[in-house]
Amino acid sequence: LIHLLSTEGLSREILTHILDTASNFVSVSDREVKKVPLLRGKSVFNLFFENSTRTRTTFDIAAKRLSADVFTLDITRSSTAKGETLLDTVANLSAMAADIFVVRHSESGAPYLIAQHVAPHVHVVNAGDGRHAHPTQGLLDMYTIRHYKKDFTNLSVAIVGDVLHSRVARSDIHALTTLGCPDVRIVGPRTLAPESFTAMGARVFDNLQEGIKDADVIIMLRLQNERMSGALLPSSQEYFQNFGLTQEKLRWAKPDAIVMHPGPINRGVEIDSDVADGQQSVILPQVTFGIAVRMAAMSIVAGNEA
Numbered sequence: 302l303i304h305l306l307s308t309e310g311l312s313r314e315i316l317t318h319i320l321d322t323a324s325n326f327v328s329v330s331d332r333e334v335k336k337v338p339l340l341r342g343k344s345v346f347n348l349f350f351e352n353s354t355r356t357r358t359t360f361d362i363a364a365k366r367l368s369a370d371v372f373t374l375d376i377t378r379s380s381t382a383k384g385e386t387l388l389d390t391v392a393n394l395s396a397m398a399a400d401i402f403v404v405r406h407s408e409s410g411a412p413y414l415i416a417q418h419v420a421p422h423v424h425v426v427n428a429g430d431g432r433h434a435h436p437t438q439g440l441l442d443m444y445t446i447r448h449y450k451k452d453f454t455n456l457s458v459a460i461v462g463d464v465l466h467s468r469v470a471r472s473d474i475h476a477l478t479t480l481g482c483p484d485v486r487i488v489g490p491r492t493l494a495p496e497s498f499t500a501m502g503a504r505v506f507d508n509l510q511e512g513i514k515d516a517d518v519i520i521m522l523r524l525q526n527e528r529m530s531g532a533l534l535p536s537s538q539e540y541f542q543n544f545g546l547t548q549e550k551l552r553w554a555k556p557d558a559i560v561m562h563p564g565p566i567n568r569g570v571e572i573d574s575d576v577a578d579g580q581q582s583v584i585l586p587q588v589t590f591g592i593a594v595r596m597a598a599m600s601i602v603a604g605n606e607a
């Protein structure tokens with residue numbers, strides 16, 4: 302694996318290898334991550350052309366825990382604002398001896414473009430491109446599901462909300478089907494959870510009760526207003542009434558179902574605070590696991606095993 306651009310096309314063996322490598326980085330308590338020298342002397346450049354809290358910070362922590370030198374370009378103050386192209390920016394950072402570029406961009410395909418133009422020894426990790434892919438989020442979601450449910454081959458997983466605009470949903474669906482999950486459901490209004498997702502191996506529901514019935518895992522998604530034109534955008538109140546997850550509605554799933562969300566959450570829109578902060582929520586453990594998973598991703602692409 303030279304670059305990590307998508308979960309699509311990754312074999313079950315590779316996905317499992319990344320998850321196993323991540324588990325080697327997690328301490329027994331699942332809270333502390335050991336510092337290791339695997340990327341000592343390497344330079345990791347974080348290039349976030351789109352906002353981020355979780356992904357950017359956990360990549361930063363992960364690179365430091367791998368003993369890399371980490372540089373986070375402040376895009377708003379960079380020469381991008383003067384019209385420098387993406388490829389020129391990357392060429393100049395490559396001239397500073399970059400080894401890994403972690404790239405988030407609002408345009409689907411931007412990390413691919415960079416990967417096509419970097420020298421063979423340089424690695425690109427996609428930190429989310431448009432609505433296309435968010436592979437490390439997909440991987441940390443798989444890590445979380447495996448942690449709580451052990452095995453993918455008997456699970457029902459419901460992905461609820463604005464699936465159409467969600468790179469997380471796409472990365473999750475590819476990973477879940479490859480890892481043998483027999484029942485992947487997408488749930489939302491038809492406009493945001495279209496029938497076309499059946500081509501990816503998911504079942505499509507436009508009714509929350511049917512969609513999360515007896516589910517083992519519920520992954521809630523944010524309405525991605527920034528990727529929607531007005532016609533698609535439901536009112537927050539109407540959306541919460543039909544697709545917002547409350548404690549009462551959570552009873553439709555299995556009693557031991559876990560509730561996930563990639564963040565950022567919009568309380569009272571797709572998820573009630575009682576659920577987000579409740580016993581079945583694993584939203585914050587997802588964030589913690591993201592550190593180990595990103596350590597695994599970077600150490601594997603850079604050719605170092607845990």
Ligand code: CP
Binds near residue numbers: 352353356357
């Ligand atoms: N889950 C996720 O990608 O969050 P950020 O946008 O804060 O990185």
